[in-house]
Amino acid sequence: MKITQVEAIPYNIPMRKPLLFASGSMDQADHVLLRITTDDGLVGIADIPPRPYTYGETQQGIITVINTLFAPFLLGEDPFNRNVILAKMARTVGNYATKGGVDIAIWDLIGQSVGKSVHSLLGGFQDSIRVSHMVGFASPEEMVAEAEEYRNDLGITAFKVKVGRRPVSLDIEACIALREALGPDVDLYFDANRGWTAEEALYVARSCADINFLYLEEPCDALDVMGRRRLVEKSPITIVADESVPSLGDVARELHTGGASAISIKTARTGFSESQKILGLCEGLGVDVIMGNQIDSMLGSVATVTFGAAFRHSSRRAAELSNFLEFGDYLNQEPLVIADGKIAAPTTPGLGAKIDESKLSHYRIDG
Ligand code: MUC
Ligand code: MG
Known part of the structure; x- marks a missing residue:
């Protein structure tokens, strides 16, 4: 199995009411949906939440790190070589949510590939x-x-x-x-x-x-x-x-x-x-x-x-x-x-979650 496509999709969903806390507040989820596709047609997904007041990551920053630093070594890699991917991501300091998202999408692919839930x-x-x-x-x-x-x-x-x-x-x-x-x-x-x-x-x-x-x-x-x-x-x-x-x-x-x-x-x-x-x-x-x-x-x-x-x-x-x-x-x-x-906990293969494409088209902000 080889990774053929890496997509970092920005989307915005408003909150029903703002969440307020000592380090910041949130009135909309301006997150990034990560989608990693393989040559056998599997799609691994993860949600990446930018929290600038906590880790300094932003929606645009997450997309840039994925597209410019991580996608080059993810493309062509076998998701089962998880530790190779983790070691290559570790060359970039910080960017915790971005790295966490890649790891989750890779596990989603592994689970789907072997027909078992990640759980x-x-x-x-x-x-x-x-x-x-x-x-x-x-x-x-x-x-x-x-x-x-x-x-x-x-x-x-x-x-x-x-x-x-x-x-x-x-x-x-x-x-x-x-x-x-x-x-x-x-x-x-x-x-x-x-x-x-x-x-x-x-x-x-x-x-x-x-x-x-x-x-x-x-x-x-x-x-x-x-x-x-x-x-x-x-x-x-x-x-x-x-x-x-x-x-x-x-x-x-x-x-x-x-x-x-x-x-x-x-x-x-x-x-x-x-x-x-x-x-x-x-x-x-x-x-x-x-x-x-x-x-x-x-x-x-x-x-x-x-x-x-x-x-x-x-x-x-x-x-x-x-x-x-x-x-x-x-x-x-x-x-x-x-x-x-x-x-x-979901029991279907991988993470057990799939994206509703019509909702994604509605909320994505990259045109
Ligand atoms: C939490 O546990 O702190 C608020 C800021 C953040 O980064 O996470 C939330 C919840
Ligand atoms: Mg906390």
């Missing part, structure tokens, strides 16, 4: 995974109403609450309101997207001790090295690294130097291959992982559930899989369904 090729640990929903900035009343809607309509009982605002009392008030409204049995954890200093984060972690929250994600900038270590040592709750660990090496460094005590794995940035290495590293060290969401489209969420449900260590906690519901539309032919608070 089963990765190990197929369980058929589905529990879903966690991310609640963006709003008033306490609106945040409670959103969480109640997702719990009542979809059976979701785990929520990641966006925090990181100033004054910190804004977030403390919202968190108390959420715990009071949702009761003691719902999983709550928080993500500050580097919005605070280490000292502010420590103050919030101590003030919220009674709220009983599981994790505090990326509370302050991990580059504030001493502050971050101090926080991890003193915090009454586990500190999760997310955007500070976009690669295996970053995970190793943050865990080794005491910058984090749990890790968010996002297939949107480390694909399946590197995510598997990160998962193994964390499992071996006894470190919790959470399957995170890069504000993924439905297609991006297919990748997350495929990976998250495939391993014991990645399926222990609810995975962040519901952001696609906030997108105005989706490109998948078959919708991903959340029922009883869970999503099933």
Whole structure:
């Protein structure tokens, strides 16, 4: 099998409502659909989300990197030589979402070629995974109403609450309101997207001790090295690294130097291959992982559930899989369904997702 065509297709889908968080906001999904075609007529796909406020990648930048740096060595290559492709991509620094997307599309081709779902090729640990929903900035009343809607309509009982605002009392008030409204049995954890200093984060972690929250994600900038270590040592709750660990090496460094005590794995940035290495590293060290969401489209969420449900260590906690519901539309032919608070991993060969061509024609912006 040889790769014959690589297409990076920009498309824009408006969000139903903007998602607001400490490092930025999103009111439309200006993503890139990657399509890799082979000489035996297979098409591997992946969704690539640019997040300039997180990794510096942009829609145009992703397309340029694919067309000018990656396509030249992808064309003619056998997708089964996955490690050759990964090594060649590694010659380009950064560009995590772009590299993750290529890896996912390659796995999609491999799965289709052998007639197996990627979920089963990765190990197929369980058929589905529990879903966690991310609640963006709003008033306490609106945040409670959103969480109640997702719990009542979809059976979701785990929520990641966006925090990181100033004054910190804004977030403390919202968190108390959420715990009071949702009761003691719902999983709550928080993500500050580097919005605070280490000292502010420590103050919030101590003030919220009674709220009983599981994790505090990326509370302050991990580059504030001493502050971050101090926080991890003193915090009454586990500190999760997310955007500070976009690669295996970053995970190793943050865990080794005491910058984090749990890790968010996002297939949107480390694909399946590197995510598997990160998962193994964390499992071996006894470190919790959470399957995170890069504000993924439905297609991006297919990748997350495929990976998250495939391993014991990645399926222990609810995975962040519901952001696609906030997108105005989706490109998948078959919708991903959340029922009883869970999503099933696709079972058809490859990723198990196909693109609706008429929707793609409608939303693509490259004419
Ligand atoms: C998250 O977990 O941080 C917000 C910014 C980003 O890069 O991802 C999202 C969610
Ligand atoms: Mg995060």
